Amino acid sequence: MKSQATIICCLALFLATECFHYRSKIHIKDGHEYQRPERKFGRTQEKCQGPCTTSYCTQSCAKHFRGEIGFVCNQNKWQKSTETCTSLSVETLFQTANGASRVSVAAASVPMPNLSFLAPEPINNVAQGIRKNCPLDYACIIDAVKSSEATSGNIAFIVELLKNISINLSDNVNREKMKSYSEVANHILDTAAISNWAFIPDKNASSDLLQSVNLFARQLHLYNESENIVDELFIQAKGFRINHNTSEKHFIFFMNLKNTTEGISGMIEIPRQELWKLQDTSKAISIAFPTLGAILKETHLQNVSLPRPVNGLVLSVVLPENLKQIILTFEKINKSRNARAQCVGWHFRKRRWDENACVMIRDIKNEVRCHCNSSNAVMSFSILMSPKSITDKVLEYITCIGLSISILSLVLCLIIEAMVWSRVVVTEISYMRHVCIVNIAVSLLTANVCFIIASNFNSKAQDYNLCVAVTFFSHFFYLSLFFWMLFKALLIIYGILVVFRRMMKSHMMAIGFAIGYGCPLVIAVTTVAITEPGKGYVRLEACWLNWDNTKALLAFVIPALVIVAINLLVVLIVAVTTQRPSIGSSKSQDVAIIMRISKNVAILTPLLGLTWGFGIITLIEDIPLMFHIIFAVLNAFQGFFILLFGTIMDHKIRDALRMSMTSLKGKPKAAENPSLSPTNGSKLMNH
Numbered sequence: 001m002k003s004q005a006t007i008i009c010c011l012a013l014f015l016a017t018e019c020f021h022y023r024s025k026i027h028i029k030d031g032h033e034y035q036r037p038e039r040k041f042g043r044t045q046e047k048c049q050g051p052c053t054t055s056y057c058t059q060s061c062a063k064h065f066r067g068e069i070g071f072v073c074n075q076n077k078w079q080k081s082t083e084t085c086t087s088l089s090v091e092t093l094f095q096t097a098n099g100a101s102r103v104s105v106a107a108a109s110v111p112m113p114n115l116s117f118l119a120p121e122p123i124n125n126v127a128q129g130i131r132k133n134c135p136l137d138y139a140c141i142i143d144a145v146k147s148s149e150a151t152s153g154n155i156a157f158i159v160e161l162l163k164n165i166s167i168n169l170s171d172n173v174n175r176e177k178m179k180s181y182s183e184v185a186n187h188i189l190d191t192a193a194i195s196n197w198a199f200i201p202d203k204n205a206s207s208d209l210l211q212s213v214n215l216f217a218r219q220l221h222l223y224n225e226s227e228n229i230v231d232e233l234f235i236q237a238k239g240f241r242i243n244h245n246t247s248e249k250h251f252i253f254f255m256n257l258k259n260t261t262e263g264i265s266g267m268i269e270i271p272r273q274e275l276w277k278l279q280d281t282s283k284a285i286s287i288a289f290p291t292l293g294a295i296l297k298e299t300h301l302q303n304v305s306l307p308r309p310v311n312g313l314v315l316s317v318v319l320p321e322n323l324k325q326i327i328l329t330f331e332k333i334n335k336s337r338n339a340r341a342q343c344v345g346w347h348f349r350k351r352r353w354d355e356n357a358c359v360m361i362r363d364i365k366n367e368v369r370c371h372c373n374s375s376n377a378v379m380s381f382s383i384l385m386s387p388k389s390i391t392d393k394v395l396e397y398i399t400c401i402g403l404s405i406s407i408l409s410l411v412l413c414l415i416i417e418a419m420v421w422s423r424v425v426v427t428e429i430s431y432m433r434h435v436c437i438v439n440i441a442v443s444l445l446t447a448n449v450c451f452i453i454a455s456n457f458n459s460k461a462q463d464y465n466l467c468v469a470v471t472f473f474s475h476f477f478y479l480s481l482f483f484w485m486l487f488k489a490l491l492i493i494y495g496i497l498v499v500f501r502r503m504m505k506s507h508m509m510a511i512g513f514a515i516g517y518g519c520p521l522v523i524a525v526t527t528v529a530i531t532e533p534g535k536g537y538v539r540l541e542a543c544w545l546n547w548d549n550t551k552a553l554l555a556f557v558i559p560a561l562v563i564v565a566i567n568l569l570v571v572l573i574v575a576v577t578t579q580r581p582s583i584g585s586s587k588s589q590d591v592a593i594i595m596r597i598s599k600n601v602a603i604l605t606p607l608l609g610l611t612w613g614f615g616i617i618t619l620i621e622d623i624p625l626m627f628h629i630i631f632a633v634l635n636a637f638q639g640f641f642i643l644l645f646g647t648i649m650d651h652k653i654r655d656a657l658r659m660s661m662t663s664l665k666g667k668p669k670a671a672e673n674p675s676l677s678p679t680n681g682s683k684l685m686n687h
Contacts, residue, residue, distance in 0.1 A: 086153030343370030402636020
């Protein structure tokens with residue numbers, strides 16, 4: 001009896017313990033709805049034990065998980081490199097279907113075979129298990145998958161699971177099967193799981209997932225005219241039935257980012273001319289992924305110095321074989337003005353983004369429009385951050401400081417000209433020389449102000465017209481700078497060739513303003529009239545002349561460089577001509593003025609030409625950052641160069657400025673000091 005009582009007591013204790021243990025493992029039902037358990041991501045061992053003395057070590061996974069965690073020694077610290085910790089197996093997938101309760105798939109009572117460290121467990125019997133337990137909708141595996149933690153090993157297991165289903169169970173795919181399939185994929189596309197993808201030993205797992213989803217969707221049968229097939233948080237799918245009479249079709253997606261109300265949109269369009277190619281009624285299916293861009297590994301481009309993150313949804317499209325051309329519109333995740341985009345398609349064989357799959361149609365701050373070619377090898381598309389963008393803070397600091405110095409220098413130049421004006425405009429040529437200096441300073445000062453205004457604009461639609469206006473005035477005044485330099489060169493030629501007859505000052509002024517402002521106005525107006533109807537006048541990422549699409553920038557570059565060449569030729573002519581004795585001593589004052597103009601042109605022209613020469617070099621793709629810095633320095637300090645070489649280094653201006661300052665200080669003593677009398681002053685002026 002004692003032994004029977006002992007057995008009964010032990011049995012009762014065992015049942016009570018098992019009941020408690022069983023209840024603690026149930027993840028269930030609240031009002032008959034399955035509640036997704038809270039997933040934790042820190043249950044695995046995160047570092048090797050002991051000092052970092054070897055190059056590599058492994059640790060076992062936490063309790064209830066199979067597999068290993070690999071670490072590498074980096075700067076005397078252990079850094080996790082790979083992980084295969086998994087709680088899933090073929091047996092656990094079908095526990096519920098076999099009559100077992102919905103318990104955690106990580107339960108210790110479930111027998112689990114050893115798992116290879118280098119690859120997830122082969123899933124050979126999944127197809128057989130699904131055909132037996134849930135042939136209509138694959139629902140029998142969903143609870144087990146959703147209950148699992150999104151460890152690297154479990155992610156790899158689920159990728160293999162979906163790959164196996166796509167290969168072996170893709171016959172008679174209906175809407176319910178597609179929904180179940182997408183629920184499983186959604187589990188490992190969660191934002192919380194993104195970091196764990198990096199530790200999967202097979203770096204092609206993300207590409208395999210994308211290809212598996214696309215291949216499975218290709219087998220989907222559509223019965224309605226249009227369907228919203230899948231609407232999960234991290235994967236959406238839509239489909240249409242199409243034929244040659246169908247009007248242009250649009251797939252529009254809007255998906256949240258990081259489980260917040262913030263979201264991004266995407267759209268796929270099938271052009272009407274493509275639909276004309278269809279002979280019979282067919283289907284078009286599109287799938288959108290908000291997180292897959294961060295998951296995909298660009299293994300063939302790891303050595304690129306500039307990062308190229310995906311900056312929008314990943315959009316997949318399944319079309320009939322004879323339809324190739326599609327148009328995609330992506331809303332940017334990073335909407336910064338410097339976040340220029342590049343349209344790309346994911347090449348499944350090369351396992352990388354293919355830049356040749358798409359051509360960009362439009363790139364503005366908020367969105368990008370791409371024209372892409374779909375094929376069996378390239379079915380998924382997105383946008384990358386373009387390597388053309390230069391966002392180095394050094395450029396911003398140089399430009400900011402340089403423009404400040406330039407503006408102050410130009411203001412000082414105008415003040416000096418105003419102070420010495422009456423003392424230096426002796427002849428017609430000297431008068432026009434200083435008119436040129438004043439207008440050069442005014443043109444560059446206004447252009448710099450327009451540049452500052454433009455830098456504070458963004459590329460939103462409501463600012464576009466203002467951006468065009470500011471770009472127009474920047475273009476006009478920068479051209480005026482060069483055309484007034486051209487007029488200075490023409491003054492040199494005039495002073496050398498016309499010795500005995502001088503043109504009236506009013507006529508010279510009319511010619512000067514016609515060249516200095518008339519020619520730039522004609523060029524600027526013509527440029528905006530030709531390019532703006534097609535929205536090709538300004539750049540998409542900044543308020544300045546377009547280069548990528550219409551080459552409107554050539555309307556500034558070509559005139560500027562032609563003027564630089566002409567001015568340098570004039571300086572060479574002066575160097576030869578002024579050696580002749582035919583100039584005559586009677587015109588020695590004009591000759592001296594011409595020589596000063598020549599020196600001024602000889603210094604400023606190469607500087608201005610060199611500045612914009614570097615500007616052209618910076619248009620070359622992947623040009624080193626140093627060229628951008630040189631251009632920023634030269635461009636930002638142009639005002640200082642004009643003050644230094646056009647004003648301060650002219651000894652006549654220095655003498656006149658010294659006299660003006662002396663006369664201001666000594667006015668009360670003028671009567672006592674004969675050296676400051678008007679008579680002496682006039683003598684100095686005529687010197």
